[in-house]
Amino acid sequence: MKFMGYTLRRLGMAALLVIGLVAQASVQAAVTTPAKPQPAPAKASKPAKAVPPPKPVLAPPAGNLVIIGGGLRAENAEVWQRIVMLAGGKGARIGVFGSASINPEKSAQNTVNMLNQYGAQAFAIPLGVTWPNSDYRKAAEDPEVVAMIHSATGIYFAGGDQARITKALVRPDGSHTAALDAVWDVYRDGGVVAGSSAGAAIMSTTMFYDAKPTLDMLKQGVTEGHEIAPGLGFIGDDVFVDQHLLVRGRFARMIPVMLKKGYQIGLGIDENSAMVVSAKREVEIIGYSGALLLDLSAAVTDRGVKGFNISNATISYLDRGDKFNLITREFTPSPDKADNKLDPNEPEAREPVYTNDILGNNAVLDLMVNLIDNAQQEAIGIAFGNPRDATPDLGFEFRFSKTIDSVGYSSTAVEAYSVLKLRMDVRPIQLQQPLYRYR
Amino acid sequence: MRITTSALARLTRAALMLAGALGAALGGSTPAAAADKAAPAADGAGPRATGAADAAAAHAAAHGAADQPAQAAVAAAPRATGAADAAAAHAAAPHGAADQPAQAAVAAGPRATGAKAAAVARAAAAAPADAPAQPLGSLVIIGGALRPDNAEVWQRIVQLAGGQGARIAVLPSAAADPLQVGQVIADRLRAYGADAFLVPLAVKLADHDYRQAADDPALAAAVRAAGGVYFVGGDQARITQALVRADGSRSAVLDAVWDVYRQGGVVAGTSAGAAIMSSTMFYAPHSVYATLRSGVPGLTDGREVAPGLGFIGDDVFIDQHFLVRGRFARMIPAMLKKGYKYGLGIDENTAMVVDRQRSVEIVGHKGALLVDLTHASTDPHSAGFNVANAVISYLDRGDRYDLASHTFTPSAAKAAGRLAPRRDAADGPVFSPDILGRNALVELMENLITNRRSEAIGIATAGPGAQLPELGFQFTLSKTADSVGYVAAPASASASAQAQAQAAGTPGYSILNLRLDIQPLEASQPLSHRQ
Numbered sequence: 027m028k029f030m031g032y033t034l035r036r037l038g039m040a041a042l043l044v045i046g047l048v049a050q051a052s053v054q055a056a057v058t059t060p061a062k063p064q065p066a067p068a069k070a071s072k073p074a075k076a077v078p079p080p081k082p083v084l085a086p087p088a089g090n091l092v093i094i095g096g097g098l099r100a101e102n103a104e105v106w107q108r109i110v111m112l113a114g115g116k117g118a119r120i121g122v123f124g125s126a127s128i129n130p131e132k133s134a135q136n137t138v139n140m141l142n143q144y145g146a147q148a149f150a151i152p153l154g155v156t157w158p159n160s161d162y163r164k165a166a167e168d169p170e171v172v173a174m175i176h177s178a179t180g181i182y183f184a185g186g187d188q189a190r191i192t193k194a195l196v197r198p199d200g201s202h203t204a205a206l207d208a209v210w211d212v213y214r215d216g217g218v219v220a221g222s223s224a225g226a227a228i229m230s231t232t233m234f235y236d237a238k239p240t241l242d243m244l245k246q247g248v249t250e251g252h253e254i255a256p257g258l259g260f261i262g263d264d265v266f267v268d269q270h271l272l273v274r275g276r277f278a279r280m281i282p283v284m285l286k287k288g289y290q291i292g293l294g295i296d297e298n299s300a301m302v303v304s305a306k307r308e309v310e311i312i313g314y315s316g317a318l319l320l321d322l323s324a325a326v327t328d329r330g331v332k333g334f335n336i337s338n339a340t341i342s343y344l345d346r347g348d349k350f351n352l353i354t355r356e357f358t359p360s361p362d363k364a365d366n367k368l369d370p371n372e373p374e375a376r377e378p379v380y381t382n383d384i385l386g387n388n389a390v391l392d393l394m395v396n397l398i399d400n401a402q403q404e405a406i407g408i409a410f411g412n413p414r415d416a417t418p419d420l421g422f423e424f425r426f427s428k429t430i431d432s433v434g435y436s437s438t439a440v441e442a443y444s445v446l447k448l449r450m451d452v453r454p455i456q457l458q459q460p461l462y463r464y465r
Numbered sequence: 466m467r468i469t470t471s472a473l474a475r476l477t478r479a480a481l482m483l484a485g486a487l488g489a490a491l492g493g494s495t496p497a498a499a500a501d502k503a504a505p506a507a508d509g510a511g512p513r514a515t516g517a518a519d520a521a522a523a524h525a526a527a528h529g530a531a532d533q534p535a536q537a538a539v540a541a542a543p544r545a546t547g548a549a550d551a552a553a554a555h556a557a558a559p560h561g562a563a564d565q566p567a568q569a570a571v572a573a574g575p576r577a578t579g580a581k582a583a584a585v586a587r588a589a590a591a592a593p594a595d596a597p598a599q600p601l602g603s604l605v606i607i608g609g610a611l612r613p614d615n616a617e618v619w620q621r622i623v624q625l626a627g628g629q630g631a632r633i634a635v636l637p638s639a640a641a642d643p644l645q646v647g648q649v650i651a652d653r654l655r656a657y658g659a660d661a662f663l664v665p666l667a668v669k670l671a672d673h674d675y676r677q678a679a680d681d682p683a684l685a686a687a688v689r690a691a692g693g694v695y696f697v698g699g700d701q702a703r704i705t706q707a708l709v710r711a712d713g714s715r716s717a718v719l720d721a722v723w724d725v726y727r728q729g730g731v732v733a734g735t736s737a738g739a740a741i742m743s744s745t746m747f748y749a750p751h752s753v754y755a756t757l758r759s760g761v762p763g764l765t766d767g768r769e770v771a772p773g774l775g776f777i778g779d780d781v782f783i784d785q786h787f788l789v790r791g792r793f794a795r796m797i798p799a800m801l802k803k804g805y806k807y808g809l810g811i812d813e814n815t816a817m818v819v820d821r822q823r824s825v826e827i828v829g830h831k832g833a834l835l836v837d838l839t840h841a842s843t844d845p846h847s848a849g850f851n852v853a854n855a856v857i858s859y860l861d862r863g864d865r866y867d868l869a870s871h872t873f874t875p876s877a878a879k880a881a882g883r884l885a886p887r888r889d890a891a892d893g894p895v896f897s898p899d900i901l902g903r904n905a906l907v908e909l910m911e912n913l914i915t916n917r918r919s920e921a922i923g924i925a926t927a928g929p930g931a932q933l934p935e936l937g938f939q940f941t942l943s944k945t946a947d948s949v950g951y952v953a954a955p956a957s958a959s960a961s962a963q964a965q966a967q968a969a970g971t972p973g974y975s976i977l978n979l980r981l982d983i984q985p986l987e988a989s990q991p992l993s994h995r996q
Contacts, residue, residue, distance in 0.1 A: 332996060380928035383899035387908060408993060412896035421993055441610055454996045458989030462937055465848040465985040
């Protein structure tokens with residue numbers, strides 16, 4: 027009975043897909059133009075290279091994404107339970123990919139154990155570049171592996187190196203393996219696709235690949251195939267996703283990538299926290315911390331300035347419990363903040379807001395919170411490297427300013443803030459050399 | 466029957482304390498000898514105690530705090546034991562000098578130099594210094610911002626107070642809005658199974674004389690009856706103002722808190738409630754950077770620092786909200802000023818559980834920093850605050866540190882994870898442009914312990930437009946023969962596998978015994994200009 031229902035559902039999906047593909051060909055020109063040129067649609071056709079997420083035209087995926095910023099703790103019940111719930115609740119079958127890990131079997135098993143503790147019936151999917159005694163290319167096309175994936179209502183990509191995930195799941199010519207198609211089927215059918223760390227990085231159409239430290243990427247830029255490469259793109263091609271965000275000051279490295287690849291919206295999720303993206307593309311923040319939202323739709327760069335620069339970017343911090351709609355771009359504060367909008371006429375502080383290390387742990391968030399509840403209109407954070415580096419005199423200034431759209435909320439329950447729509451301008455600076463001497 | 470048993474136990478303890486204090490005062494007596502002497506005293510006092518307890522119980526019933534009928538009933542029994550305690554104290558020390566055994570012990574302690582003893586005498590509320598009077602209870606010292614869902618910490622408090630149904634007295638004295646905050650905390654403790662109640666004692670409580678409340682026998686009895694006490698956060702100055710009398714002696718309620726602790730209960734506190742745990746606390750300090758800039762001479766007793774309640778003893782300095790606010794840099798001047806060799810700073814949403822053997826266990830979200838100034842020195846001729854040869858360690862959640870033996874035990878997850886030098890380790894320079902930034906010191910420690918280099922540098926400078934913008938500080942971390950790191954992933958795994966284990970959410974590193982030197986620097990002005 028269950029099997030019958032399942033098959034029917036899948037047939038329906040397939041029919042929808044066919045209609046979608048046919049319709050797509052005829053309406054392609056009329057489709058709302060996204061920020062970035064589209065690769066050809068997935069499935070039937072084989073794109074010349076890379077990134078084949080199906081365009082959500084007539085059949086957007088019915089499923090949910092749970093995009094975890096890494097460092098997900100065993101006791102973070104809210105996130106683990108949400109994954110299980112979105113996969114169908116108690117007893118839900120969740121297939122776990124350990125592919126990102128150098129030891130995929132063990133990595134998958136660890137996550138399987140966690141999910142099972144939270145009520146799922148999870149299992150490892152035997153597919154990974156370094157899976158013992160296995161040819162990953164064969165495994166990725168193996169009907170048995172495909173059937174295993176199809177039997178699940180949830181998929182979980184564990185952390186490690188995202189390059190190993192795409193290597194295992196995307197063919198060398200850039201087309202989907204049968205296993206990857208099956209994951210897409212689970213997502214389209216209404217299942218959940220979750221991923222942590224590397225498993226979060228693959229959620230967007232572009233991901234960091236062999237990334238250098240943030241400051242080096244600001245200094246030297248990013249190159250396709252080196253610092254960045256195609257991801258699996260479950261979230262759609264209009265949103266860039268990054269992870270381990272606040273603890274590692276990574277908001278800054280998102281900007282050069284977004285500019286290069288034409289993304290307007292970037293979402294960076296912090297450790298031990300998750301973004302749940304619904305079928306209606308509503309993003310809900312759950313877990314320990316929150317996410318940074320970058321909006322470059324009105325941003326410009328000055329080619330006359332030597333070095334990385336941007337002006338009029340907009341940065342927001344979405345705290346746990348907050349929601350953000352990717353279609354309407356509307357923000358909804360968590361219930362404990364909804365009635366507690368900060369009054370700009372009664373600022374908590376007046377002192378200048380400044381940091382020497384805007385790329386430090388949580389520094390950007392601390393600065394944003396200090397600014398939004400401050401009589402000051404502007405805050406400055408700078409970034410520079412070790413005085414013994416190759417280019418010790420090159421640094422960057424991050425200037426944050428309030429606009430008429432800037433809003434803050436604070437929680438009535440715990441010490442937490444949401445900060446919306448601060449303007450951010452970044453430009454290169456020259457550090458004094460030597461920076462200092464002993465007194 | 467229960468009263469008698471517990472009264473006996475209490476008597477033994479009281480006698481032990483007295484004997485210890487007297488022995489220490491006489492100079493020759495070891496704790497063991499003191500214990501021997503104490504035993505007969507306790508026996509002798511036995512029958513008397515029952516009588517005293519009965520009398521006290523009768524008194525309690527007659528006294529009848531009518532506005533708190535429920536409490537009166539509960540309080541009756543323990544109040545009786547409290548009276549037994551007093552009787553025992555009286556019996557054992559007829560001259561009444563034993564009123565303040567803690568002080569006697571402190572004064573006799575090895576660290577009691579002249580100046581120190583004077584400071585302690587002013588504090589009056591300071592902890593017993595040495596083993597003879599070691600309380601039987603536990604401390605739960607929370608670094609602030611304890612989240613409602615941090616079950617590990619909340620459950621531990623309830624468990625140490627006696628488990629399901631344990632009475633916990635919530636002291637809201639530090640809060641600006643004591644009733645509201647106290648109620649929230651009491652509700653939370655109830656949600657975790659405790660029978661918590663609010664003690665209406667706070668400087669900020671309207672229509673209320675806090676001095677009267679602090680010496681109200683009914684309130685004191687209710688506290689004494691509890692298995693635990695919880696100090697909420699806010700301003701620590703309000704806690705000592707409410708609980709310590711103007712002359713520096715302990716109020717009845719503070720005595721009751723000490724009794725709970727001595728008898729085996731738990732004293733917990735978060736933020737301000739953690740600050741009071743040491744014999745010295747920050748009182749009205751300047752910012753971390755300003756404290757560093759003015760150094761030891763910038764700290765005045767009664768202004769930036771003042772006496773705390775000293776539950777942890779007078780040999781360990783405590784600070785809180787620690788890693789997120791870079792507070793190690795203010796702790797070191799305070800420790801130097803007051804002659805502490807050991808300091809423990811606990812991070813937010815995390816707690817140190819100190820048991821009766823003085824073993825410290827880290828529980829909760831993050832960890833604690835241990836500062837050891839045993840071999841530290843400062844150069845008085847330097848142009849600003851400086852210290853050489855301090856030793857710092859990061860104790861991660863699950864780790865233990867023994868304050869008596871100064872030994873470290875890694876969490877079970879890390880026991881096999883001692884880091885060995887490896888050739889695939891990073892070898893780039895290790896640097897932090899803002900060592901006072903959130904968690905920056907621990908990150909620098911992690912980056913150093915996993916790096917082939919032996920030295921890391923962090924700097925702290927004032928922002929543009931600040932006073933003395935050119936004055937800054939360099940913090941140099943270096944590995945010594947004693948430096949050790951632990952990680953949860955097997956030590957045999959590759960560096961990248963360990964990094965992955967970190968990313969996968971296993972506990973962080975534990976890092977022991979890095980040398981720390983701080984020296985003033987002159988920053989170029991302005992630090993930068995636009996290109």
